Amino acid sequence: MSAVDWLVFTVYFGAVVAFAWYQSRRNRGIEGFFLANRRMGWGAIGLSVMATQASAITYIGTTGQAFDDGMEFVQFYLGQPIAMVILCVLFVPFFHRSKIYTAYEYLERRFDAKTRSMTSFLFLMSRGLAAGIVLYAPAIVLSVIMGWDERVTILVMGLITVAYTIMGGITAVIWTDVVQMLVMFAGIGIALAVLFSTLPEGVGVADVAYIGGIHEMWKSIDLSWDPTDRYTLWSGLIGGLFLALGYFGTDQSQVQRYLTASSLRQSRLSLIFNAFVKVPMQIFILAIGVLLYVFYHFERPPLVFNPAEVAVVEQSDRGDEFAGLEAAHERTHELRRTATFELLEARRSGNALASPQRRIAAYDDELERLREESKTLVAEVRGASSNDVNYVFPTYLITYVPAGILGLLIAVIFAAAMSSLDSELTALSSATVIDFYRRHFKPDGSDAHYLLVSRLATLAWGGFAVLFALYVGQLGSLVEAVNEVGSIFYGSLLGVFLLAFLVRRATAAGAFYGLIFAICSVLAVARFTDIAWLWYNVVGTAIVLLVGSLISLLARPSDQGRTESAAG
Structure with a gap:
């Protein structure tokens, strides 16, 4: 990177941290720290929800995947718009009326403290590890681009993110995500423009489309019903739908976003915004990978990109x-x-x-x-x-992109990593403090006390993420399996919430033991079958609903009466 690139990079991050501090000045107490005093509008929430999901691996890994396999990965996202509509109709009204801090707090009101603690613990376990992976995955690439030791890259990203998250809470996180998401949109446009500008003279859009077409790189739909195929139309529409429902409907890092909304309408608009924008954004990112494939017909690619x-x-x-x-x-x-x-x-x-x-x-x-x-x-x-799939796009950047623009695009990758990490930290902190510390250890603390504990919890989870990121490189397959691990939990958690929303006679015992049975069943499916991991979400949801309903039917009448009263 040139001096101009470093200047762009430094100014960008200085501006982001200053903007986060400025926007967070109106926070008041623990509700301000975790929920922005429930005053956010749909546009900021919508961009933050998108930024939380759009990690750095979305930006650099998806382009590399498209370079190898074409546009087929877009099928993974086809169920998401449908999921957003279902969330707006079913999930959001329950959460909004309950005036809760965490998604799992609702489950105690509907079932019992045991179910709340179990679901929150599963979230903390899966997301705590994911926070480290969110740091590590882009660090191994950025360290090569910038000539840093990967440990230095992890520490820089981790320290900046933890600093502004502790300083401004969810307000700082959301507004930082807004800036970083807008920069990511700009980065996508700039990357496409630079790619076309570096093609040989006389090679135009039609030529690029033609070369990609004869190699079937634009092919994006697979109609196969084979459950062992990872990405098909049906795994995306069905498995992807259940995964999106589980992620956006039960994961605190997402639910916390629309709990900050000033009204039910604002919450719904933020999700509808994602329904319309996410898939096109992903198509453009995948298109960068296909364009790279065409570009390297004219320029010699590295034999190995790492x-x-x-x-x-x-x-x-x-x-x-x-x-x-x-x-x-x-x-x-x-x-x-x-x-x-x-x-x-x-x-x-x-x-x-x-x-x-x-x-x-x-x-x-x-x-x-x-x-x-x-x-x-x-x-x-x-x-x-x-x-070396994650090195395809960064290798192009450092080889062909002009000074200044390179600094901005590298900042985009940093921004994508940080916008995912800050969301993880606020969600982990809120679940730790609200679902465990305040619920089980100190229920009568002052607002100032909980605010201090919340900042300490954010610092602790940030430290854990950094330490785990420094260690995770020795685990190899864990990074590749992170989506599969998430799917083991998401379907089962989704089943518990659907049981709460849809089955009026569902009992606490049905929810708790249905969840345990479902997770064990999904683990068995993952271990003993070749079924693609997107379908794990369907299996987990179906088993919780089936087993939970059966156990509830066998429950004592007194238990049913209590549950019906809670549901009402």
């Missing part, structure tokens, strides 16, 4: 072997580049296209073989698997 892995192999006793693969890769790329220009020229002149297409397909196969062989070599040298 420079740290390349350095290790080149310095090993198998460096000559890797150099041979690189030479073959360079020759094959030049042949594909020539054939691609021939194909575009033939298309413009109306001549037969079959010959260049066949040659390009053969060169593609050879390049893919060389890439896989090189990754195998890297894995053998390092003693760990090689997965």
